[in-house]
Amino acid sequence: MALESAARALEARLAPLERERRRTLRYALALLLATPLWAYFLAFLFQVLHLDSLGQLWVALIALPPAAAFALLAHLRTKLKGKLARPLAKSLGFAYTPQWGLPWKEAEASGLLPPADRYESEDLLEGEIPPFAFRASDLALYEKVRTKSGTRYRRFFSGALYRLKLPFTFPQEVRIAPQGAGLTPKALTPGNLLLIPLVFLTVGLTGLTRAGNLQAHTLYAFLALAFLLTLPSLYAIYRQAPKKGRVILESGAFERLFDVYGDQVEARKLLTPRVQEALVTFRRRLGKPFWAAFGGSEAWFLIRGRNRFEPSLLRPLNQKTLRGYVEAWTRDLMEAKRLLEAVGLDLEARKRGRFGGEDATWGPV
Incomplete structure (x- = not known):
């Protein structure tokens, strides 16, 4: 009821937000369309003033209109998230901060994220879905890529990370991953990385053999160098390889979607038929x-590709889009709650010291 009341209250404020959305889009489009004229004006001005030596400054000045356009759109996006999502979150008893997210150290503690050269996080949501307290945010991971024009960061993963506090404990960790995907999203391609030392070794040995100058100490030197070049790739493979044994379960529908890693006994205690179905x-x-x-x-x-609070700047703000917006960002939480109720499994059974018909080692925190 609180969520419906908040949504109805927001409907009365949609009209001014919609006017601002249209106005901002017009300004941004005008700036982008004016960029060629602006570039022509700068070229003429630099020629008249004989500023040819300041070519880098000319390039920087050309980028001002599109940069201003994207800044306007970013400001509008942040404002819409604050005006729409914050009241909805408050109506559910949650705290929402658009510009903050889970810090890297906290996110890294999940063990679900691969190494990354750059980490971004926003849309921090905190609250409680009894009996589970949670923190969640959207995040993006980047790796450094060297190109001919310099170094840039390439995004290889974006999604949402949920951290939930449980009223019971697991004695050993159990991990679940998409079928065939590995324990974490892939940041590197170790198979391709291994080609570098192999190509180097092959080319070098071929050249020396044809030159008729292949001696034992030369071969050892090439092998040692190839091994050193391979170490970063081997380390990447080690980081991405499962550290725990894979658990095979009976459910065909579950096995087609997931791989499970962990202690065989504890994983089977957790993943009962009811939990697998959930x-x-x-x-x-x-x-x-x-x-x-x-x-x-x-x-x-860790859910791939989720952007729970991002409003579409191209869609008009009306009752229909507001309802879709509310449903989209609350659906994950409600589904997670249902899942954890299956995992959390009835606390009364835990209090009795039994779980799934077996003696349980888990207990209340």
């Missing part, structure tokens, strides 16, 4: 792959 339903309703980790008194969910 995970399959969760995956199908999300429509996106996700990774999960259960350990200690916490559960983590």
